[in-house]
Amino acid sequence: MFLQKLYTRLNNMENPSKACNSFRLLFTMSSLEEPLGFDKLPSMSTIDRIQRFSAGACRPRGDDMGLGNCWIDGRSCSTSNSCDEDYEEYTGEAFPWRRHVKDVSEGGTFNRRASSLSKNRMKFEYVCDSRYLPDHQCSCKCNDRGIHGITNKFLKGIPKFVKIVEVGPRDGLQNEKNIVPTSIKVELIRRLVSSGLPVVEATSFVSPKWVPQTYSMGNDYCWMQLADATDVMKAVCDLENARLPVLTPNIKGFEAAVAAGAKEIAVFASASECFSKSNINCSIEESLVRYHAVCHAAKELSVPIRGYVSCVVGCPVEGAIPPSKVAYVAKELYRMGCFEISLGDTIGVGTPGTVVAMLEAVMAVVPAEKLAVHFHDTYGQSLPNILVSLQMGISTVDSSVAGLGGCPYAKGASGNVATEDVVYMLNGLGVKTNVDLPKLMSAGDFISEHLGRQSGSKTAVALSRVTADASKI
């Protein structure tokens, strides 16, 4: 809630982007390596921190990926395209958050005083006086202009824009034991859409009404969680500015989805035979035949179809999955009409070494722009896996707000990668996502509060800790 207030305040300001807020700080004696408590340092608000560190770096206009200008993490480029705004000196009235300042002349006692910011400017002794110029160039006094070539090598293939497919409401919530009320799901979807996410996977039509066979998806209660699929879909189908795909395991599920107002569907195959049998109770080939029928029906109604491939690196039963198998399934889904294939490391065992090999095999048969990556963070590997995927040219990433969705195969372990962490990284790389990080965090905050637990996103935790401490000042 504090985040919301901060964000509202930010939005109501005349020039919220003018956040060059530096302050002169006086410090008392402190020791080497004394673990500094937060109370000993000036606080930094969430918005401050986001602005300073997390958000979209200035990307030079044009195709030049070179970093003649230094990459400085700045504000996120949201749909409001705030990158156009100048960062200039701002007055204290614009940012009335109090700062914690320790005055050495007073012998170490804390002084709280409102920051007198009118004369203060973000002090970048060696860097920028203003963070952004209107034309996206960083005004930067860095002396790294001669290292163009080396930098290009590592960031060359990374796309300028990455589409984030938010799977929290479906893939995330389906693993929850306690049923989340429909109204909460709908509100979550609304908040996610308003943060700028272009695609939000809304629900799944997997009820036994439509799927008579056992459909465990790793747990026995996911179908119960998603039993309100029709209600959710009806409530969100008219939301603008985002696509809302839904999972449809067969024709019956597809028909129910369309009747409820779904305009995009998804089908879910596996690269592992064992997993296919245990998860959707049929072989890979049988599932592909089934999806053929779904795709055919979808094409007739001009409904786009997204294909998922699970276990693209490892399977909880079979172990390592050959890349060629993944390529085969991906190719089949692509041929039957899926406009996008999402490659899922279902148990999170992948590392850049195995991910690259898998992507090489798949990209030989499906164009890179039709691929998405869906990594689980069970072993903490998802962000480096996403990074190499981007370096290989992938430009669509699945993730889940607040890291919703544990791993059903390793109880207590984490599952989906958190959208906030992904956005933070992409912002830092200067990759546009159109996602507003504070609004996204607000959505994550909302659902985490309902679920009664801390966010699974480290970015969200870090930023909210800072906020919580700032609010106590």
Place this chain on the structure above:
Amino acid sequence: MIAARRLDKISRLMGSRATPYSLKALNKESLLWTEFWNPKVRLLCNNDGVAAFSSTSHYSSNCNHSPTNKVLRNLPGYVKIVEVGPRDGLQNEKEIVPTTIKVQLIKMLVSSGLTVVEATSFVSPKWVPQLADAKDVIDAIQNIRGARFPVLTPNLKGFEAAVEAGAKEVAIFASASESFSKSNINCSIEDSLARYKDVASAARKLSLPVRGYISCVVGCPVEGMVPPSKVAYVAKQLFDMGCSEISLGDTIGVGTPGTIIPMIENVIRVVPIDKLAVHFHDTYGQALSNILTSLQMGISTVDSSVSGLGGCPYAKGASGNVATEDVVYMLNGLGIETNVDLEKLMLAGDFICKHLGRQSSSKTAVALTSKKANSKL
């Protein structure tokens, strides 16, 4: 169809138990994966190498193929892990950890194969009571072979105490941010460097190696972004005064590959890359991708902390150091040697987490522990 050399490789991998039971070629594409079935071990093998996993743990990230893709082509073949758990990790703990526990932790870390374990810090106990037993810890680990134990020494006094206690390697700690330097060690960057020159000089006289740390190499909790040129300046100073290695620390974990790259680029212009290490905090979940980027640039030394010990003092409750287990998991998956036995490392992590009464912050450790627990059912 199966080359004799591949069978040899598999036999060596499996030891004397190797008897391929049956085999099945999955396809004939360029990445030819051939499956060998054996009651005890299941293997997948391609032209370049073997990915192995046993039936008891279905998946091992161990991979010994040499990647041909340009994204992974120039990764180092070996990465040295500098374990900072006993010092950087534990120093943030409120409850004093007994000396015996610290010593046992260090012993277990060494036995997992870690060759550098930062043991303690010779700072005033008034400021860091957790490390008041520095002398006793050093005493107790004198006879441990197979690893180096650098200790932090903030000044000449600390250095002399460290040497007297038997330390054979020291570390000094500067900052790339003026504000942070003043708040953390109560002096400007220049003053700190002058102080460390004395330490480095004294260490040289005794032929003791000195490791240099730079904090806030990307961002500072006070100043915000830190210019790469400043980091390079401090790195050069430390290198010129005789540091054998400079560890670049993203103290508040705000770095991403986009900011890590220019920072490293600036530093390698003035310090040879083989003298550099990276010390990333995982506060925003960015540590592993930053490490990967650093490896792609040629860095081959990584600092980490078992179980992710050591929170972030600047964002209470947020995580700090990157977990060694997660790093090793990734490096194993990349086919990079570390000499670290992940299972033994996890035992060390388990040991200290039990003592601290909380779950490991390493996702790898949590996942593998859960798998083991489930497989016993």
